[in-house]
Amino acid sequence: MKTFTLPDLGEGLAEAEIVAWQVGEGDKVVLDQPLLSVETAKAIVDVPAPFAGKVVKLYARVGDIVPLGGALVDIDDGAPDDTGTVVGDSHVAATPAKDKPSANVAPAGKPAPVAVRAAPAVRALASRLGVELATLAGSGPDGAITSADVEAAARHGAPAAPEAQALRGPRRAMAQNMAISHAEVVPVLLVDDADIHAWPKGEDATWRLMRAMVAACRAVPALNAWFDGKALARRVFEHVDIGIALDTEEALFVPVIRHAERLDRARCRAELNALKDRVRARSLAPAQLKGHTITLSNFGMFAGRYASPVVMPPTVAIVGAGRARLEPVAVGDAIGLHRRLPISITFDHRACTGAEAARFLAALLADLELAE
Secondary structure, eight states: EEEEEEOOSOOOEEEEEEEESSSTTTTEOTTTEEEEEESSSOOEEEESSSSSSEEEEOOTTTOOEEETTTTEEEEEOSSOOOOOEETTTTEEEEEEEGGGTTTSSHHHHHHOOBBOOOOOHHHHHHHHHOGGGGGOOOOSSSBOOHHHHHHHHTTOOBBBOOOOOSOOOOHHHHHHHHOOOHOOOEEEEEEEEOTTTTOOOOOOHHHHHHHHHHHHHHHGGGGGGEEETTEEEEEEOOOOOOEOOEEEESSSEEETTTGGGGHHHHHHHHHHHHHHHHHHHHHHHOOOOSSEEEEEGGGGGGSOOOOOOOTTTTTEEEEEEEEEEEEEEEETTTTEEEEEEEEEEEEETSOOOOOHHHHHHHHHHHTTSOOO
């Protein structure tokens, strides 16, 4: 008998939420068969079986938050002795797994977790619509629940999941990250306006913002950097990986556009659209949500003129774009109406000076005000 524990999923996280079990007690599993799906900071990922055998016990229910190294499942691999080996933490349990206390063990008399077959995007849809997947019969292959099943259940008043008493999934991660930023960063805000009157009609604002950020990073690399507050060390990058803040009903996601300095308008838009589709489907790989060198928040597409965007360590700067508007400006000796784009930059004053940030902002505005 072996106990499989929550492994390190490569995101540096201390916990993950159980989204769905793909197996139930008594099921036989093969190597690498998906056992369950978990939600980490931003993504839903399947956790595969580390070996073949028979599922004897599930330690956690859907909705439980399991710490790294916490027990997930007992699997009888057919070995002649019961050593209580723990798989996932690379150590041997002091007592047999079946006797180990666990905060996630189902209480006596309560049903074991229900195995639900549904893709990550379907589970996310069910969460948004308040549909309990365990109550549905799937119409997809092998009984998998489809988006149509969830939508039909929502229309016909299927039993709703109980109201959450605590933050879960992406919102939980967002709250934790904001607390880290508040505790660690020394933020300073700079604001100004870019005169974009010369832009052609229908110009792609996000592309222009990203191009301007690349130009500013080349002019003042100090803001395209990571800062280690404990070691008081800074790493300045030559390449520009831009984290794009995308809003969803669940929370804020920040997928990364890699090597923005290499992208033209068409490739940039294609990559951005692909990332948006993956965010909606909750199919982003963890690697696509980390490692950016600077961040962009285009909040003006909703509302707002200026903001104080939050810098997330280890990055040291974030650019925010507000809603563009027509404003009176001096044109020689006359007054004209020009379209102006509000820009906000928050920077970590531990990592760069105010003069560096101001020069960065000046370079950003200069590129934005070009006609092409």
